[in-house]
Amino acid sequence: MKNILFLSSWYPSRVHTTLGNFVQYHAKAVAKNNNIHVLYITPDDNINGYEIVHNKMDELDTTIVYFKRGLLKYLNYWIAFKKGLRFVSKEFNYELVHMNIMHPGIWQALYLKWKYKKPYIVSENWHGFQNINEQKISFFQRHLIKLGFKHAFSICPVSNQLKEGMIKNDLKANFNIIPNVVNTDIFSHKKRTVKDCFKFLHVSTLDDDIKNITGIINAFSKLNNENTILKIIGEGDKTFIQDLIQKLNLNDRIIIEGEKRYEEIAEAMQDAHAFILFSNIENLPLVLVEAMATGIPFIATNVGGIPEIYKDYLGFMINPKDEDELSKMMDKIIIDYNQFDLKKISDYANNNFSYNKIGHSFDELYNKMINK
16 A cells, blocks of 8 residues: 555635535545545634644544744745644655645645655646636746646646646646546435425535526526426525525525535435536536436536536536526426436446546556656
């Protein structure tokens, strides 16, 4: 078994419990065949100084260093990283570094490469790489990103579309596409039938500019079949959703729920009949893969990496921002529901996005790094 240090720019913590949860799932997949220690540095302005929190769960060692930003936030960030690195290195002799989300934390992997000759790969899920010139990042940060690409053993975008965006922005590397991973033990297939009403589900961060929650609600209001329910789950501001629901007089047909635990989201998916993702921008959305794993057909937009995983038997793919088309497909999925093979949908997710599948893909890459 190889010893691998997992670094990340995003990771679940007490500050933000769901940020970068897909990184945690990748770490758990890799931990099936390797020794993994996650080191994550994050600001917490409710403390004074620095705080190191270590825990071990599901064979995954995790060390999170919290720090108060203060006036010298970049210096404090560096000090927090050094404290965390010393803490981890006392008992963990790592061979390789697996960086996750290049911006803004790539400097950590670069430091370990230059100082200790530790090779690294980068898993990338940030949609900003589709057009990095539009992102609000400094010249210095752009330079660090280019260095991160240049010195990485491999860059692992979650979709080919993200890879093409990187190449278009003149970011060259040895690319290996490795998608998001889903815990198929929790997000498992469950038989379901339509009884009293048809249940649509949407789960996201509720960022309307990206996820277009407004468009989903507008489309739902136009359905021919009124014996339907739409459940919306997510963290973030819900005022605009509540105002629109009231305006359209849909209070008795749309349910809004806040942030949920992993297991609760799986239960909501297992209870629903169809999943809706009406995004304007995506990479390869983990939530769509999780929905498939439970055996739920979907309606999703043809953006980002979604067309790369789409099959006719999984549901319907539509154009972004076309509310009339979404409404039409929502009506159609109700009518055609019994034609979907829910077990086949679940099997597709199991065969392509399970812990075993994704863990094996990374393991092959780690072996190449060691044998280089």
